[in-house]
Amino acid sequence: MFEKTIGFRIFFWVILLTIGLFVVFPIYWMINTSFKSPSELLEPTLFPLKPTLEHYWNVIQDKQLSVYFKNSMITAIISSLLATIVSAYAAYSFSKFRYRGRKTFMVLILISKMLPYAVLLISIYSIMRTYGLLDTHFSLIFAYITFTLPVGTWTLKSFFDEIPNELIESAKMDGASQFRILHKIVLPLVIPGMISVAVLGFVTGWNDLLYSLTLVTDPDKRTIAPGLVFRYLGEASSDYGGMMAASTLISLPSAILFLFVQRYFIRGLTSGAVKG
Amino acid sequence: MGLQTPRMRDKQLNIRQKKELTESQFGSLLAIPAMLIFAIVILYPFIKSVYYSFTNEKLLSNETSWVGLENYLNNISSNNFIDLLINTLVFVSITTFVPLVIAFAWSIVLVQGFKGESFLRTITLYCWVLPIASIGLLWKWIFDANHGFLNELLSKWGLISENINFLGNTTTAMMAVCVAMIWHSFPWMMAFLLGSLNSVPQEQIEAVRMDGGNNMSILRNVILPHMKPILFVIVILSLINRFQHFDLIWVMTEGGPAHSTTTFSIEVYKQAFQNFNVGQAAATGMIWVLSLSILIFVYMRRLKEDA
Numbered sequence: 001m002f003e004k005t006i007g008f009r010i011f012f013w014v015i016l017l018t019i020g021l022f023v024v025f026p027i028y029w030m031i032n033t034s035f036k037s038p039s040e041l042l043e044p045t046l047f048p049l050k051p052t053l054e055h056y057w058n059v060i061q062d063k064q065l066s067v068y069f070k071n072s073m074i075t076a077i078i079s080s081l082l083a084t085i086v087s088a089y090a091a092y093s094f095s096k097f098r099y100r101g102r103k104t105f106m107v108l109i110l111i112s113k114m115l116p117y118a119v120l121l122i123s124i125y126s127i128m129r130t131y132g133l134l135d136t137h138f139s140l141i142f143a144y145i146t147f148t149l150p151v152g153t154w155t156l157k158s159f160f161d162e163i164p165n166e167l168i169e170s171a172k173m174d175g176a177s178q179f180r181i182l183h184k185i186v187l188p189l190v191i192p193g194m195i196s197v198a199v200l201g202f203v204t205g206w207n208d209l210l211y212s213l214t215l216v217t218d219p220d221k222r223t224i225a226p227g228l229v230f231r232y233l234g235e236a237s238s239d240y241g242g243m244m245a246a247s248t249l250i251s252l253p254s255a256i257l258f259l260f261v262q263r264y265f266i267r268g269l270t271s272g273a274v275k276g
Numbered sequence: 277m278g279l280q281t282p283r284m285r286d287k288q289l290n291i292r293q294k295k296e297l298t299e300s301q302f303g304s305l306l307a308i309p310a311m312l313i314f315a316i317v318i319l320y321p322f323i324k325s326v327y328y329s330f331t332n333e334k335l336l337s338n339e340t341s342w343v344g345l346e347n348y349l350n351n352i353s354s355n356n357f358i359d360l361l362i363n364t365l366v367f368v369s370i371t372t373f374v375p376l377v378i379a380f381a382w383s384i385v386l387v388q389g390f391k392g393e394s395f396l397r398t399i400t401l402y403c404w405v406l407p408i409a410s411i412g413l414l415w416k417w418i419f420d421a422n423h424g425f426l427n428e429l430l431s432k433w434g435l436i437s438e439n440i441n442f443l444g445n446t447t448t449a450m451m452a453v454c455v456a457m458i459w460h461s462f463p464w465m466m467a468f469l470l471g472s473l474n475s476v477p478q479e480q481i482e483a484v485r486m487d488g489g490n491n492m493s494i495l496r497n498v499i500l501p502h503m504k505p506i507l508f509v510i511v512i513l514s515l516i517n518r519f520q521h522f523d524l525i526w527v528m529t530e531g532g533p534a535h536s537t538t539t540f541s542i543e544v545y546k547q548a549f550q551n552f553n554v555g556q557a558a559a560t561g562m563i564w565v566l567s568l569s570i571l572i573f574v575y576m577r578r579l580k581e582d583a
Contacts, residue, residue: 001387001473001481001499002491012388015381022378023400026459029425030414044428090310097303105311112318113516114568118544119561122328122554123321146317149310178302207407209523210541214549225409229527232413240417247410254405262398 034244041240055245065246067220068227072206073253075137075223079144080201084194086145087152092182094153095160096168106153113150121214128215135218143211148201159193160186195261203254224250329558340555347559356535356543361567363450364519364539368571370454371521372514375462376507382462383469397470404463412527415456419443443529446536453528453537460524465510472506473499508579512572519568540564 002008033041034055036048059065094106128139163186171181187194206224213226222230228250232243329347333340351357382400386393403411418425421441430436442452480498489497522541525531531538531546538546540560548557 001476002384002494003485005491008491011381012385015385019378019382019385020396022459023396023403026414026418027399027402027406029418030410033417042423044423044425086309086313089306093303093306097300097306099300099304101304102307105307105314108319109310109314112314113520114565114572115318115322116325116541116544116561116564117520118522118541118548119325119558119564120318120321121545122548122557123324124317127316127321142313143317145313149314153310178299182306203405207409207523209409209526210545214545225407225523228407228409228413233527240423243413243417247406247413251402251406251410254407255402258401258405259398262401 030244030248033240034248036241038241055241056249058242059246059249064219065224065227065231068222068224069250071137071221072224072250075140075144075212076202076205076253078137079141079205080148080198082141083145083148083152083201084198087149087197088156088187088190088194090149091153091156092160092186095157096163096165109150109153112146118210121211124211125214135216135221137221139215140205140208140212140223143215144201144205144208147204147208148197151200152197155197156190156193159190163189199257199261202257206254325558325561327558328555329562331555333554333558334552343555347556348563350556351559351563356538359535360538360540360543363535363537364567365571366450367454367457367521367525367537367539368515368518371457371461371518372511374454375458375465376510376514378458379462379465379469383466383473386466386470387473397466400463400466402463403459404461404467406460408460408523409527411456411460412524415452415459416443416528419452444533446534449529449533449536453525456528457518457521457524461514461518465514468506468510469503472503476502511575515571515575516568519564519571540567 032046032048035051035053036045037050037052037054040049090109094102124139124143125134128134128136133139167185168181171185176185208223209225209229212223213229216222216226228243228246232239232246236242330342330344331340332343332347386397406414419427419442421427421439421444424442426442427436427439431439440448442448476499480502481494484494484497520541521539522545525537525539525542526545529537531542541564544557544560544564547553547560551557
């Protein structure tokens, strides 16, 4: 794409080194710290001279952190699956059907991101409190679906837009019901998009702090993000080794998921954006 | 098709009409789950918030009365309001445009395709996948006033004589938070940009090259125009997201020190869940929506002028 002029080469190497360092070093530092034995934690050595697994071991064995981890798994997985299905249905509806209110609703969903979530949280909090749903997985799952809905419907709609109407028409001619068309013919065609949305939904739910901090105060139901905050901004605020070990560990589910679906993910998100 | 009697034709029309009715019904039915969740989690709370903003609701006491514009006036006239506005604008613009430039440069480097490129790409995306709570803790540790890496590095290089309390200093706190946010933001921008860069039509590049164009003219005449739509999308998405953002700032500074990193979302949270002043918080929220709308409007207007 670019001619390898001297100017370009300089640009290439400068950017590679500076941004490369910017990206890699903090991650390296996190892992580095997590392996340092307590005595050398406060030394800025680039390499643990006495590496230890004790921080990881402490975190893994910690009963409370395991509970947090489990809660996050439940909420993130369920909300991600539900968000994908709900977004897919809505996107298909927007893409291939015409009915009153369709355009309005599309716009509303897209605009929802512009609304102050922290303010909406106030009312959600009081609704959940009224119905006794505070400190449940349900309240979080429900909220997380709305986080993913805008991007999910937008992405999937552009996938559905790509499907030629003739395909659907001919299936109708063959006597297939709408239900069958959707599930047996159309959905399989948008699997890359659905994978992207599912991964996004999972990461969103897994990472959330604001809602989980507010809607859940029972430590048994708490998720991992507020869990980490309570633990390491509180009494354990100088347990840097443990802090870094815990941080590394809780990134693993999203990271592993991402590794598997990286191909689909970038394709899924950008194909919609580039065309739309 | 053969001979069709008028009766047959009518019957066919009726069947098609019936099918179409059922079809649009089916379509709207599909959208109902989304509509329902949206109404409960977004629409109803929003309307309720607008109502709250005109009252002195405290969620604890049972008396709530209409106070008109008092909450709004309190907000605007408070000493902190200008700071709030500036903090939010600074945070939102720095964490939108700086990562965009970084992501763009990084994408240009990565698109060359060299050994280790996919490793770098994966690691970059890891920065985005890492939970915000972790990122906050990590950068808090890097910026730590006593033993943080940055301080150690700066003093080792002789650039400072005593440690800087990055997160405890009103002048440096916002920058520190922005750096962490930039680190987290530019990966997803890179993902979008890479996709777009990869689809730049090769023929156009050849054409410019044959006309004697150099790298800069390829950039200006082929690449940038091709990427304009995606750049637009990235900026809008980022502006909206950063306006919302709460988590990272909360973990790193809780809005401190002395409100220097308090943005709209932090302020709303504090008012609602620490002061329990729900009416006030709702009013702040409404001002927030207004500010964001104005920002987006101005941005889109500016774009139209450019085009």
